[in-house]
Amino acid sequence: MKSSEKKISDKSGAAKKSAGTKSTAKKAVPGSSLLQKVKHEDIRVIGHDDVLRFFSQVYRDHHLGHAYLFLGPRGVGKYTTALALSQLWLCQNPKLDEMPFQPCQQCADCALWRVRAHPDLIIMQKPEDTLEMPIESIRNLASQLALKPIRCPRRIAILDQADLMNESSANAFLKTLEEPPAHSILILIGGSSREQHLATILSRCQIISFSPLNKADIKNYLRQNGEIQIDRIEKILELSGGSIGRAVQLSSDPFWKFREELLHLLATYPVPGLQLGKYWLQFVQSAGSEGSKQRECAHVTIQIYIDLLRSAVLLAVNGAQEKAVANSVEASKIKEISMRYTPDQLLEWMDQALRADFQIDAMVTLALLIESLADSLMAS
Numbered sequence: 015m016k017s018s019e020k021k022i023s024d025k026s027g028a029a030k031k032s033a034g035t036k037s038t039a040k041k042a043v044p045g046s047s048l049l050q051k052v053k054h055e056d057i058r059v060i061g062h063d064d065v066l067r068f069f070s071q072v073y074r075d076h077h078l079g080h081a082y083l084f085l086g087p088r089g090v091g092k093y094t095t096a097l098a099l100s101q102l103w104l105c106q107n108p109k110l111d112e113m114p115f116q117p118c119q120q121c122a123d124c125a126l127w128r129v130r131a132h133p134d135l136i137i138m139q140k141p142e143d144t145l146e147m148p149i150e151s152i153r154n155l156a157s158q159l160a161l162k163p164i165r166c167p168r169r170i171a172i173l174d175q176a177d178l179m180n181e182s183s184a185n186a187f188l189k190t191l192e193e194p195p196a197h198s199i200l201i202l203i204g205g206s207s208r209e210q211h212l213a214t215i216l217s218r219c220q221i222i223s224f225s226p227l228n229k230a231d232i233k234n235y236l237r238q239n240g241e242i243q244i245d246r247i248e249k250i251l252e253l254s255g256g257s258i259g260r261a262v263q264l265s266s267d268p269f270w271k272f273r274e275e276l277l278h279l280l281a282t283y284p285v286p287g288l289q290l291g292k293y294w295l296q297f298v299q300s301a302g303s304e305g306s307k308q309r310e311c312a313h314v315t316i317q318i319y320i321d322l323l324r325s326a327v328l329l330a331v332n333g334a335q336e337k338a339v340a341n342s343v344e345a346s347k348i349k350e351i352s353m354r355y356t357p358d359q360l361l362e363w364m365d366q367a368l369r370a371d372f373q374i375d376a377m378v379t380l381a382l383l384i385e386s387l388a389d390s391l392m393a394s
Contacts, residue, residue: 062224066095071113073115078103078199080198081201081218082199082202083219083220087257088206088257088260090226090259102117103166104123104124104132104135104166135170136171138154140175142303142304145305153186156186159194169199170199171198173202174203175306176202179215188218191219205375210375227254227257231258232261260313263311273318276290277347279293284392285391291385291389295381309380312384320368323363326352326355329348366387366390
């Protein structure tokens with residue numbers, strides 16, 4: 015079966031699965047398109063309306079496919095959307111009187127779903143101690159999906175981080191995709207682009223594309239979920255790339271402390287590359303023992319690094335500071351960098367950082383990437 019890509023995009027996007035909790039008493043922002051946690055067990059859909067309407071229509075028309083691949087940037091709500099859809103499809107009495115359809119929240123199946131104990135819902139995630147999705151996890155998922163449903167007409171499986179399947183685990187999954195059990199629905203949570211997935215996977219799934227959040231939705235979310243310093247908000251929105259998950263990370267004090275220290279080291283002459291590399295790597299490793307958390311942290315820190323260099327380039331070329339520069343101390347240090355290095359040198363460092371950012375998802379060792387960036391600063 016050839017893949018069919020559904021260009022279903024809501025500019026608003028969705029909240030990352032790990033982004034904040036929310037009291038049920040708090041009202042949703044009108045027009046917001048975030049996917050928000052209401053309780054530890056619940057999620058409340060506030061957005062991705064086009065995606066939800068599409069799935070409501072195919073659910074109503076009994077045309078649900080057997081396998082979907084969700085593609086889009088990190089932190090825009092692909093996983094949370096999959097969870098929300100799984101509840102709707104398992105609900106005994108879904109509300110079908112308005113679009114998009116909603117689960118009833120009252121039946122036994124909704125209650126089991128809320129505590130993630132529904133026997134017909136399978137969630138498979140990469141083990142924390144591996145860099146790739148092991149073949150054992152895929153075989154386990156396939157064997158569970160092959161079982162007959164216990165309570166509902168269908169079994170639903172969500173495979174998170176499907177972009178981390180290697181060739182062996184992907185090949186082990188092909189039989190399930192080619193000959194899926196009649197009662198099954200499979201949602202693969204993929205990466206940001208088709209290139210991160212094997213052609214054999216792409217050709218056997220319907221592709222659903224997710225778009226980034228717009229800045230207004232991110233701003234509303236951050237304001238509702240904590241105090242954000244006024245002098246930080248514009249830079250957070252700029253660097254988030256439309257990802258609510260990344261915006262939440264960038265709003266935390268540790269990342270601003272990292273930005274401050276990185277800028278201090280870059281403004282030092284000569285740049286203490288060994289010290290900078292050691293500090294950078296330690297910060298990335300502090301994100302947690304799981305490789306995916308460190309890699310996401312590395313992505314964010316590289317974006318911070320690129321942004322600082324970009325500010326220096328713009329100052330050198332245009333002679334004016336960006337409006338999003340946080341404060342006078344930061345502005346002073348950026349000015350030092352812009353006067354010390356040529357725009358061509360700064361652009362070369364930015365290019366190296368962009369290549370390093372791309373290599374993170376290619377599973378290149380983080381220590382080598384950071385060491386290479388630090389070495390390039392010392393070589394100038």
